[in-house]
Amino acid sequence: MTAVGGVTQPRGATRWLLRANTWLVYGFFYAPIVLLVVFSFSGNRNVGVWGGFTLDWYRDFASDGNVQGALRNSIQIAVASTVVSVVLGTAAALALERFTFRGRQVFDALLYLPIIIPDVTMAVMMLLFFAQAAELLGFSKGFGTITLSHIAFNISFVSVVVRARLAGMDDRLEEAARDLYATRWQAFRHVTLPLIMPGVAGGALLAFTLSLDDVVITQFVTGPGWTTLPVYVFGLIRKGVTPLINAVSVVMLLASMALVALSLATQRVRGGQDAIDARVGPDQGLP
Amino acid sequence: MTAAVEITGVSKRFGDVVAVDDIDLRIDDGEFFALLGPSGCGKTTTLRMIAGLDFPTTGSLKIFGHEVGTLPPNKRPVNTVFQNYALFPHMNVLDNVAFGLRMQGTDKATARSAATAAIGLVRLDGMERRRPAQLSGGQQQRVALARALVNEPKVLLLDEPLGALDLKLRQEMQGELKSLQRELGVSFVFVTHDQEEALTMSDRIAVMDEGRLLQIGTPEEIYERPVNRFVADFIGQTNLLEGTVEDGATVCLVNGARVAARSDLTAGTRIALSIRPERATIHHRDHGTGPDAGSAVDGEVVAVTYLGNALVHRVKLDWMEIEVREANDPDRPRFAVGDPVTVAWDPSAAALVADR
Amino acid sequence: MTGTLPPVDVAPPEVEEDAAPATPEFEAASLRQERRRGLLMALPAYGYLVLFFALPLLIVVVYSFATRNRFGGTDLSGWNIDSYRRLGEPLVRDILFRSVALAVITTVICLVVAYPFAYYMATRSEAVRNLMLVFVMIPFWTNFLVRNFAWRVILGTDGPLSQVTEAVGIGETRLLFTQTAVVLGLVYGFLPFMVLPLYADIERIDGRLLEASRDLYATGAQSFRHVLLPLSMPGVIAGSILVFIPSLGAYVTPEILGGAKTTLLGGYIVTQFLTARNWPFGASLSFVLMAVMLTATIVYFRKGGRTL
Ligand SMILES: Nc1ncnc2c1ncn2[C@@H]1O[C@H](COP(=O)(O)OP(=O)(O)OP(=O)(O)O)[C@@H](O)[C@H]1O
Ligand SMILES: [Mg+2]
Numbered sequence: 001m002t003a004v005g006g007v008t009q010p011r012g013a014t015r016w017l018l019r020a021n022t023w024l025v026y027g028f029f030y031a032p033i034v035l036l037v038v039f040s041f042s043g044n045r046n047v048g049v050w051g052g053f054t055l056d057w058y059r060d061f062a063s064d065g066n067v068q069g070a071l072r073n074s075i076q077i078a079v080a081s082t083v084v085s086v087v088l089g090t091a092a093a094l095a096l097e098r099f100t101f102r103g104r105q106v107f108d109a110l111l112y113l114p115i116i117i118p119d120v121t122m123a124v125m126m127l128l129f130f131a132q133a134a135e136l137l138g139f140s141k142g143f144g145t146i147t148l149s150h151i152a153f154n155i156s157f158v159s160v161v162v163r164a165r166l167a168g169m170d171d172r173l174e175e176a177a178r179d180l181y182a183t184r185w186q187a188f189r190h191v192t193l194p195l196i197m198p199g200v201a202g203g204a205l206l207a208f209t210l211s212l213d214d215v216v217i218t219q220f221v222t223g224p225g226w227t228t229l230p231v232y233v234f235g236l237i238r239k240g241v242t243p244l245i246n247a248v249s250v251v252m253l254l255a256s257m258a259l260v261a262l263s264l265a266t267q268r269v270r271g272g273q274d275a276i277d278a279r280v281g282p283d284q285g286l287p
Numbered sequence: 288m289t290a291a292v293e294i295t296g297v298s299k300r301f302g303d304v305v306a307v308d309d310i311d312l313r314i315d316d317g318e319f320f321a322l323l324g325p326s327g328c329g330k331t332t333t334l335r336m337i338a339g340l341d342f343p344t345t346g347s348l349k350i351f352g353h354e355v356g357t358l359p360p361n362k363r364p365v366n367t368v369f370q371n372y373a374l375f376p377h378m379n380v381l382d383n384v385a386f387g388l389r390m391q392g393t394d395k396a397t398a399r400s401a402a403t404a405a406i407g408l409v410r411l412d413g414m415e416r417r418r419p420a421q422l423s424g425g426q427q428q429r430v431a432l433a434r435a436l437v438n439e440p441k442v443l444l445l446d447e448p449l450g451a452l453d454l455k456l457r458q459e460m461q462g463e464l465k466s467l468q469r470e471l472g473v474s475f476v477f478v479t480h481d482q483e484e485a486l487t488m489s490d491r492i493a494v495m496d497e498g499r500l501l502q503i504g505t506p507e508e509i510y511e512r513p514v515n516r517f518v519a520d521f522i523g524q525t526n527l528l529e530g531t532v533e534d535g536a537t538v539c540l541v542n543g544a545r546v547a548a549r550s551d552l553t554a555g556t557r558i559a560l561s562i563r564p565e566r567a568t569i570h571h572r573d574h575g576t577g578p579d580a581g582s583a584v585d586g587e588v589v590a591v592t593y594l595g596n597a598l599v600h601r602v603k604l605d606w607m608e609i610e611v612r613e614a615n616d617p618d619r620p621r622f623a624v625g626d627p628v629t630v631a632w633d634p635s636a637a638a639l640v641a642d643r
Numbered sequence: 644m645t646g647t648l649p650p651v652d653v654a655p656p657e658v659e660e661d662a663a664p665a666t667p668e669f670e671a672a673s674l675r676q677e678r679r680r681g682l683l684m685a686l687p688a689y690g691y692l693v694l695f696f697a698l699p700l701l702i703v704v705v706y707s708f709a710t711r712n713r714f715g716g717t718d719l720s721g722w723n724i725d726s727y728r729r730l731g732e733p734l735v736r737d738i739l740f741r742s743v744a745l746a747v748i749t750t751v752i753c754l755v756v757a758y759p760f761a762y763y764m765a766t767r768s769e770a771v772r773n774l775m776l777v778f779v780m781i782p783f784w785t786n787f788l789v790r791n792f793a794w795r796v797i798l799g800t801d802g803p804l805s806q807v808t809e810a811v812g813i814g815e816t817r818l819l820f821t822q823t824a825v826v827l828g829l830v831y832g833f834l835p836f837m838v839l840p841l842y843a844d845i846e847r848i849d850g851r852l853l854e855a856s857r858d859l860y861a862t863g864a865q866s867f868r869h870v871l872l873p874l875s876m877p878g879v880i881a882g883s884i885l886v887f888i889p890s891l892g893a894y895v896t897p898e899i900l901g902g903a904k905t906t907l908l909g910g911y912i913v914t915q916f917l918t919a920r921n922w923p924f925g926a927s928l929s930f931v932l933m934a935v936m937l938t939a940t941i942v943y944f945r946k947g948g949r950t951l
Binding site: 011026032 | 677678679680681682684685687688689691692693695696697698699700702703706756757759760762763764766775777778779780781782784785786787788789790792793794795796797799801802803831834863884885888889891892893894895898899908909912913916922925926929932933936940
């Protein structure tokens with residue numbers, strides 16, 4: 001909101017309530033996370049009860065073959081689905097923001113659906129779809145079915161992020177490049193692409209995170225040998241909580257945090273680069 | 288001599304909108320040519336068609352005799368200074384300016400040294416490493432100019448290049464642009480909706496409205512002999528007195544008054560008499576020293592505006608109001624609201640314009 | 644700004660080859676080509692979504708009209724609407740009702756908490772605002788399962804919350820496996836979805852409008868009621884949809900924090916597929932869920948909503 005003078009600032013009790021509410025929300029957001037981390041170092045078998053400092057659960061985590069295998073599966077699927085969805089999602093974003101074509105509106109709507117559809121519904125869709133497809137083609141569920149499903153929702157998220165970036169970019173820059181003797185490809189390569197790169201990177205990180213996070217859809221389309229980490233942990237939780245889950249959760253938490261940090265960094269690259277450039281000299285901007 | 292730009296029968300339609308309607312235009316080599324008209328009249332569209340950013344619906348577009356109407360922008364020897372500059376935000380000034388040469392295949396070192404020279408030409412030495420965001424509006428404008436000129440285009444297209452600058456900078460840049468154009472001898476096609484800017488800078492002006500070209504001529508021709516009401520009204524200020532041609536020397540105004548006006552139009556043609564406020568004079572009616580009744584009308588002063596160096600009088604005639612502007616001369620009589628006056632003009636200063 | 648450019652080792656640009664004058668046919672062809680380019684670029688994603696999203700959606704609809712056979716399989720013949728009839732059964736009605744009720748409660752709580760929060764955030768200085776935003780984004784990006792699990796730890800019988808309440812003297816809390824726990828988990832999970840659109844909308848509002856309303860004799864409350872709230876309405880609706888839809892279809896949260904007596908729609912659907920093996924019925928439930936979601940979003944966009 002644009003800067004406002006004192007008159008419209010709430011006063012007295014309202015102001016106090018606003019501030020208290022803000023702190024409470026942050027407390028609500030972070031207290032569980034902090035407690036989770038704390039108890040992952042607790043020596044008590046009963047999660048949530050302090051029993052002296054220990055690293056046992058992390059040792060268990062490192063030596064548990066199931067967990068390690070699930071982690072490996074998760075990462076493989078996340079990488080594969082991210083790569084594909086970044087390419088398809090970016091192309092879709094470019095098509096929607098820079099071109100008109102027949103079926104554009106239908107495509108636009110179709111692209112929105114995976115974002116707002118509840119997980120469970122999408123899980124059911126993929127289950128029935130692959131059941132039918134398997135009947136016709138005869139394949140078994142696993143890496144392929146999970147990755148294909150993840151791509152189906154990730155394309156949408158990538159395209160939303162990239163589109164936001166494209167919408168904020170002056171489309172006359174591309175025309176300027178064309179006017180300055182660039183071919184279509186050169187204009188894309190040297191002007192459009194570098195400018196939407198933070199969006200592409202942000203979209204990639206979001207896709208990677210969503211793929212690593214997904215439980216419901218994956219659970220419906222997974223097959224033997226392809227349990228992912230969240231699916232495995234979810235299974236464990238349903239059987240009964242153990243401190244090992246605590247440790248695994250903290251590791252997953254750290255991964256999430258690292259991804260947030262990365263995504264924040266990519267959004268800042270631009271500004272940082274400007275600063276470096278002004279001091280150090282010409283950069284690779286010139287093709 | 289072949290024209291720098293020759294446009295013949297060019298139209299552009301966007302769906303149902305006719306943005307440019309069958310225009311013919313010839314721009315000479317080395318000419319400073321302005322496209323002038325109100326918002327939405329098709330100036331930008333015309334410029335974009337010359338640049339190749341839009342293709343005409345029909346018509347021929349030649350640059351130095353070569354037909355280019357259907358060539359993509361990268362194959363045309365023209366460059367554009369965009370309305371809001373469109374500088375590449377991820378490149379520094381040097382790389383922005385070198386971009387065009389690089390795209391044409393010039394090696395990096397040559398492109399950069401040429402760019403450095405062009406940056407010097409627009410007096411931005413030392414700014415090579417800045418990003419566009421670190422420059423003022425005026426500086427960005429110069430970068431945009433250097434970025435286009437470094438390619439040595441055959442024609443430079445400028446779309447309201449000064450529109451975003453404040454008044455003082457704008458006037459300064461007008462002078463600089465003009466002298467730069469004279470030095471380089473390249474034709475500039477300059478789009479503006481500011482008539483004063485067009486008048487002061489251009490060798491010739493094309494006035495457009497609703498996609499049509501109304502008149503092409505030197506600033507003087509356009510100002511002194513506008514072809515129709517629209518041009519007369521759009522360029523400078525004017526009073527338009529409607530009437531019909533009576534014979535080759537007389538026009539009958541709507542109130543029945545007969546005034547002198549030479550024309551070769553047939554009797555009965557509806558026209559308007561365009562009289563610039565500064566070309567009319569104002570006189571007290573009762574002084575008896577009234578001017579020749581053949582080029583004067585009677586009225587009453589309804590407002591006097593003091594402008595310092597001039598005085599503007601609004602005079603109410605029987606059927607309309609007109610303005611008379613006089614230099615602020617202490618020897619001239621003063622007028623007050625309510626004074627009965629006569630407004631007169633030199634018949635040669637009144638232009639007959641088509642009434643539409 | 645005078646002088647000439649020094650000669651460069653490159654020839655100035657030339658027209659390599661004369662082109663043909665423009666014709667309506669050429670213009671139309673170039674327009675068509677441009678469209679084809681756009682379509683070509685969209686095509687991979689378009690095709691992918693048609694095959695792996697639209698088609699599966701269609702299959703769900705088809706299945707919802709199919710019949711479950713005696714072996715737990717599905718006969719894709721003998722179309723009927725039995726699955727939809729079952730929606731009226733008391734058990735199913737209870738589940739539907741409970742799911743909607745919990746989703747509504749969750750949405751309302753989120754709105755009540757998030758609005759003042761977003762307002763406070765939007766009225767800070769830019770640096771503070773961005774920092775606050777980052778600290779909202781972190782939980783938003785954090786693994787959903789982990790965040791639910793954290794509450795399992797906190798709410799456990801001997802967990803931290805219970806210990807605190809016992810120490811204070813109000814006795815141990817027994818929240819885990821109750822509907823309250825589920826709502827808590829849902830609010831925790833989806834609060835950022837409410838905060839972000841609200842913040843985006845309130846942040847955009849010109850603060851001078853509030854000043855103007857005060858200048859025109861509005862009290863603080865009136866200025867909120869008649870200026871701030873209407874202007875931020877799109878954010879309120881967008882946020883509500885973004886919280887309501889996933890809450891209605893929630894599966895993970897009730898599974899971790901809820902009990903046997905708190906089955907919700909999401910869990911019930913999963914049961915139809917993984918345990919009860921009644922796919923047609925599960926498909927019809929999914930379809931109902933999807934219909935609710937579609938209606939909500941279409942109404943939102945019709946009412947002038949921009950993005951979700
Ligand atoms: N891409 C387009 N699609 C549809 N209509 C267009 C397009 N470009 C221009 N027009 C229409 O063509 C007409 C002329 O537009 P143009 O931009 O050439 O005007 P202009 O003289 O440059 O105006 P301004 O002074 O406002 O820049 C306008 O009515 C405009 O709405
Ligand atoms: Mg324009």
